[in-house]
Amino acid sequence: MATIEVKCPKCKKVEVVKYGINRQGKQRYLCKNQECEKETFILEYSDLGREEDRKEQIIEMAINGSGIRDTARVLKISTTTVLNELKKNYRKLAR
Numbered sequence: 001m002a003t004i005e006v007k008c009p010k011c012k013k014v015e016v017v018k019y020g021i022n023r024q025g026k027q028r029y030l031c032k033n034q035e036c037e038k039e040t041f042i043l044e045y046s047d048l049g050r051e052e053d054r055k056e057q058i059i060e061m062a063i064n065g066s067g068i069r070d071t072a073r074v075l076k077i078s079t080t081t082v083l084n085e086l087k088k089n090y091r092k093l094a095r
Contacts, residue, residue: 009052010038049081058085 006016008031019030019040026042045051054075061071068086072079 006043008033008036008038009041011036048075049077049085055085055089058082059089062086 005014006029007014008016008029011031011033013031013033013036015032016029017032019028022028022042024046026044026046028040028042030040031038048054054077057075058071061074066074068079068082072082075082
């Protein structure tokens with residue numbers, strides 16, 4: 001039987017335990033690291049806008065002057081997802 005080493009997408013530690021199954025039947029994981037801000041996560045999201053690297057790309061593109069529609073088209077996510085992520089990270093963008 002093969003085993004997969006699961007790392008938290010935020011803190012990159014392997015202090016992770018299984019934490020149930022979501023509605024789509026995908027395994028959820030819980031990060032046990034006390035300093036980590038990410039509590040639960042899934043290895044493969046079906047919603048591309050939920051991936052950590054996509055969220056970072058949204059912020060980077062906004063800082064570099066890309067519009068909402070342009071960002072959505074390039075990353076293949078909805079404009080609503082882009083807007084919601086920008087609203088969450090407004091303080092980072094205001095600098």
